[in-house]
Amino acid sequence: AQSVTQLGSHVSVSEGALVLLRCNYSSSVPPYLFWYVQYPNQGLQLLLKYTSAATLVKGINGFEAEFKKSETSFHLTKPSAHMSDAAEYFCAVSVRDKLIFGAGTRLAVHP
Amino acid sequence: NAGVTQTPKFQVLKTGQSMTLQCAQDMNHNSMYWYRQDPGMGLRLIYYSASEGTTDKGEVPNGYNVSRLNKREFSLRLESAAPSQTSVYFCASSEGNGGGEKLFFGSGTQLSVL
Numbered sequence: 277a278q279s280v281t282q283l284g285s286h287v288s289v290s291e292g293a294l295v296l297l298r299c300n301y302s303s304s305v306p307p308y309l310f311w312y313v314q315y316p317n318q319g320l321q322l323l324l325k326y327t328s329a330a331t332l333v334k335g336i337n338g339f340e341a342e343f344k345k346s347e348t349s350f351h352l353t354k355p356s357a358h359m360s361d362a363a364e365y366f367c368a369v370s371v372r373d374k375l376i377f378g379a380g381t382r383l384a385v386h387p
Numbered sequence: 388n389a390g391v392t393q394t395p396k397f398q399v400l401k402t403g404q405s406m407t408l409q410c411a412q413d414m415n416h417n418s419m420y421w422y423r424q425d426p427g428m429g430l431r432l433i434y435y436s437a438s439e440g441t442t443d444k445g446e447v448p449n450g451y452n453v454s455r456l457n458k459r460e461f462s463l464r465l466e467s468a469a470p471s472q473t474s475v476y477f478c479a480s481s482e483g484n485g486g487g488e489k490l491f492f493g494s495g496t497q498l499s500v501l
């Protein structure tokens with residue numbers, strides 16, 4: 277069965293530091309993979325998605341993620357954190373006509 | 388652009404009461420979904436509707452019913468609310484359902500069952 281595991285429920289970085297949010301998936305077929313972001317008191321918004329066209333996927337707000345089949349990973353990175361990046365981030369895998377989410381990682385950015 | 392609209396935004400119920408959460412989208416999307424969000428558990432799919440006239444169970448359907456009233460509207464009903472149904476509920480929609488689809492989310496309904 278397809279599933280998603282996000283390593284670390286909370287991540288804290290300094291403003292300007294590298295952001296790395298980890299996601300591992302399991303899938304019996306080539307997956308579609310997503311990262312969504314949720315700002316406080318809002319619904320989720322799509323950051324980026326992998327659909328097999330390219331292993332390095334660029335998203336909005338300077339985020340990118342690399343699909344590594346050998347490691348079954350789809351980690352999210354941003355070279356330099358901004359205070360406005362503080363939010364909860366969800367990795368998700370598409371299973372036929374449903375989207376299965378990970379538990380989420382809350383990112384805190386401090387000055 | 389309204390996108391996905393959910394009502395109400397907040398609701399407090401007593402155990403055993405019933406209520407319906409409303410959701411409407413104005414993007415002419417075929418597929419609609421109801422998720423619940425609980426701390427440390429991410430979003431879990433309750434029910435979804437791949438197209439008008441069809442509904443299917445997700446991961447956690449027990450205690451809920453849904454109606455796809457038309458292409459725009461997809462409601463979620465709690466017949467007899469329980470404290471375990473205290474959660475934040477999100478409605479979402481997508482153009483299709485073949486995988487790789489972007490979901491558009493509403494802003495959520497915070498439900499407390501006492």
